[in-house]
Amino acid sequence: MPPMHEQPLPFITLPNWVKAASLCGFNIQPVFDELGIETDLIHLEHATISRPLLEQVMIQCVARARSQHFPFVLGETFAFDYLPDIGVFLATSPTLRDATRVFEWVRxxxxxxxxxxLEEQDVVARLVLQQVDGGSSGMAAVYFIESIFAAVVKFARMLHDDIEHQSLLQFRYPQPPHVAAYAEFFRAPVVFLRPRNAVELPRALLDRPLGGGFPALHGQAEARVEQRLAQMPRRTGLVAAVESAFEHEPRLLGQGIERLAERLGLHPRTLQRRLRDEGEAFGELLDRIRYRLALRDLDDPRLDLEAISERLGFSDRRSFTRAFSRWAGVTPSGYRKGRD
Incomplete structure (x- = not known):
């Protein structure tokens, strides 16, 4: 497995980069052409880009922007075009705490x-951007952090119209040359050279009811996002290797972590530790992969439920039905009827 800094990143945000460039007064196509980046909107869900190449795109875009600071515009124009149900989930969230579920999906x-x-301490809550080994460095790192925080603030404003007056933005890096743009864009106090990159706000805001709360639509959007994400393989890190092993050898699904670790050439404890480092637990990962493979198999009318249960490593059809109902909110038979 290549080191993290060499692993490709999904690039389904390509349309957002194009839009941000246009708003900043330049055409991004020459940048892509110069760097040899393929642009295929038809197969966008499979698009990837290397981290060094993405850094070059960001640096060139910042240099070409005429009227605005490109990372802020990129963050502000970010939208869940590929999964609009995430936008619905956010807009109908009953509280800010509930809305933070989106960060898991974005990751x-x-x-x-x-x-x-999300971290909580006494009367303070913080949305902390975790440090990930193999990330960008220098000004490229600053630009990416700026774009992430611009997107976070955008969606926070959408949910709570007074969020800026109750928030504090903290950044690890020194004050950048373009610091004047921070006050104009974020409209909230900003401090630098802090231990972490974080948005700090009163903890009480997390559970204050939001005006757009719509429980029925919120639950439906969550179910649709979970189902869609369950069908998408992870493409980076150890998780990608685990998913690949299960997809190529489905019999491993019912043989436990020891057999999987052996297949990957790792000690079981090492596998568990490395999964934790990527923010995963083996049981949750196993469920997600089984769910995705179940959705795929249920779309094949040639496979009956007994065959699918066996392929996914369940002891019997009843166990599979219970698990699928927990994941999807409907039985396997009900899911098939809904697809007809």
């Missing part, structure tokens, strides 16, 4: 480097 779907975790 899985958009970019494993966008790893934002």
């Amino acid at each position: 899985t779907l958009i970019n494993p480097m966008i790893d934002v975790r």
